[in-house]
Amino acid sequence: MHKRLKLGMVGGGQGAFIGAVHRIAARIDDEFELVAGALSSNPDNARKSAAQLGISPERAYTDFSEMAKAEAAREDGIDAVSIVTPNHMHFPVAKAFLEQNINVICDKPLTSSLDEAKQLQDIAANSEAEFVLTHNYSGYPMVREARHLVQSGALGALRRINVEYVQDWLSIPINDPDNKQATWRADPKRAGKGGAIADIGTHALQLANFITEQHPAKVAADLTSFVEGRLVDDDAHMLMRYPDGAKGYLWASQVAPGNENSLRIQIYGENAGLTWAQENPNQLWFSPLNAPKQLLTRGGHGTSNLSRDITRVPPGHPEGYLEGFATIYREAADIIRNGRMQSCLLPTLEEGLFGMKFIHAAIQSSENDATWTQI
Known part of the structure; x- marks a missing residue:
């Protein structure tokens, strides 16, 4: 038995689609608990979204950079952050958390440009954190x-x-x-x-x-x-x-x-x-x-x-989209706890x-x- 990993999320507030998918997937195998978030670029929506999801006010952030620094400084800080923003925000958000050595689970595509992707590779190489891309299929x-x-x-x-x-x-x-x-x-x-x-x-x-x-x-x-x-x-x-x-x-x-x-x-x-x-x-x-x-x-x-x-x-019962995402989250939890394994199939x-x-x-x-x- 093991404790749930503590998950943060950037993006995915009220009115967003993919954030809810990631939250469901993260809980299907009971590996993660959402405890912090900067859920919207709109401060009011960020606070309301956090309250709706049961995130305590002191961990309902309105700025992802502030969130990365604050969570890294906490004894009970998040084990991983899920990035569910539009493409142009993948790079700055991933950068902020990798630089704080916080594991990143990022929606695809990696970034909005090849130059940003190359920069992110260098940043990740100098981080102690793992990086997982959620190609759920x-x-x-x-x-x-x-x-x-x-x-x-x-x-x-x-x-x-x-x-x-x-x-x-x-x-x-x-x-x-x-x-x-x-x-x-x-x-x-x-x-x-x-x-x-x-x-x-x-x-x-x-x-x-x-x-x-x-x-x-x-x-x-x-x-x-x-x-x-x-x-x-x-x-x-x-x-x-x-x-x-x-x-x-x-x-x-x-x-x-x-x-x-x-x-x-x-x-x-x-x-x-x-x-x-x-x-x-x-x-x-x-x-x-x-x-x-x-x-x-x-x-x-x-x-x-x-x-x-x-x-x-059991065979014959439908299984697909949400479970595919859940497999990514379950295997991400494995490498966060145990390190990246040679047989790891994660993107x-x-x-x-x-x-x-x-x-x-x-x-x-x-x-x-x-x-x-x-x-």
Whole structure:
């Protein structure tokens, strides 16, 4: 038995979406207790949000820098901070807490620019704290099972890695200033230069990287802003080349009517293929060459310990989005208590840095008529 770790949060106040997701995920395995927060850039909202969540007034901060210093000075200070702000705040908030040697659990993407990502890498290298990036889809059991199949050699040498993340919720102009989730994502000052490529394209990229343990070396990208007046891309289509000869395809779109959160990956090797779709996350199709397709289910017969170890409920019961986040938090708690283990599957700062290099290369490629660009 162990005590819950003390968690702080920056962002995620009243009216925010992702903060509530992180708070639920942090409690699913009873690893964390939220005790402090700078929950909004608006001081009044920050205090009201903290009171609503049961945070005591003396730990309801209105400034994240003040919070980092104050919590580091307390005997009962937080063990980790969860950063759930728009992209442009990831760097300054992470910097403030890493410099106080407080562990960081940060929403993706890593930062809003490649330069900030490189600076953050240097800051983290000089900190005693751990850094975890919440690419939650890598915490799904059947994604772990897909990784196991690739690792085991069941697919043979990889040939094709096709991944897409497609939505429709930004198909029309944003006219409602109260739609916080949409407005900041369409603002390059807060989101960075990348739109769909940063918001959901990085999820698709990390999913492919995680399952295959390969990273593309070059990209040829065509980024488009289909909605008139939009200042960031809302559709990203690209080809990828891998060092070992595999070829890849990535499509990220937020303007594809009829799609909600259609994250889907197909991987083909010389001996077999596999297919996984986030909207039906408890199933994984494995297709051996010249043999019947096999439907593997979460917790079902024939699955490995890599997926079974993070399965929480009996087979046949739905398990997905929140539990994927919870796996990230549970494994973050493990490394905070015990140090980073060699077998740790958590997304790291280095993975986030690669994501920022990918965004940067994709934008460069698109600006040069989709020429092949080194990542």
